Amino acid sequence: MKQQIIVSGLGGQGVLFLTRVIAEAAVRAGLEILTSETHGMAQRGGSVLSTIKVGSFKSPLIRRGQADAGLFLHSGNLDVHGHLMAGDGRLVVNAPEGNDFLRVDASGMARAMGAPVLANLILLGRAVAAGTLFCDRQGCEEAIRALSNPKFVEANLEGFRAGLES
Template sequence: MKYQIVIAGFGGQGVVFLVKVLAICAGNRDIPFLGTENHGMSQRGGSVSCDIKVGDFTNPVIDKNQADLMIALERNEGLRNVAFLKLDGTIVTNAKDKDTYPELPFKGFAKIDAFKKAENGEFPIQGLNVYMLGFALIHDKNFPFSIQEVKDAITQMNAKVAEQNIKILDQAMKDAEEQK
């Protein structure tokens, strides 16, 4: 298996948390995993992006046109990192309904206004990252881990908030199925 993911957001959104969850998924199956964290201004709400490579890779950095999936926790950060996605890749993005994206040539594209859902009390804003991961699980048929593997990793990552995060993940998957 070889699979590459870019997660893009800004400081405080939990980009690094998702890298750790996916690392646990890989570790639980003894699959090689490389991840990078680019978070220079993260403490001040600046850009944060992480590259994740699942499989037998030697370099953790994803080159342009190589990612299979991009999870954009915020619209502009997704657009800023879109050059890393393969043409047959999938992008899932958190964007307002009124936001328009330029025409993108990618095979898979899904958008949801996760900020609005959090503002409406559908889930706590701290769970935005997990919500977008759940959204990606449904929209990317090639995702390298099963739903159960992701849930197990969330529990291993932080058992204290696992129940809440799994509820958020389930809600996101339900919303994604309804959107299809």
């Protein structure tokens, strides 16, 4: 198993938590994992990028045109980080519309659930349901349980499951 994944969004969208969930799912599956984060402007709503490499790799960084999967929490970041995607890479984008990628209106769904912070987990659920990532439902749910604040576990799982069903 080898997969190179990018997670892109804006500060405050949960890019880093989403990265931790994916990494934890890999660890629980007994897979090698490397991650890297670029989040200098995160507190000001700036662009945030995480890279995740599952399998035997030497470096956590992903070069131009090498990402197998991309989770974009903000469609505007396609212009910023889209160059990292391989030609046959699979994109899952938080967007109400679009034809060049798999999309889900994760922000709209999260607002309808009364918890806008769940957009990242809804996007993850959509990616898992589509088979975009190496991880499965059970592995992600276990990771969410392990990493979530106890008072938010059920809400986080509800968001993830909404994405699975989208």
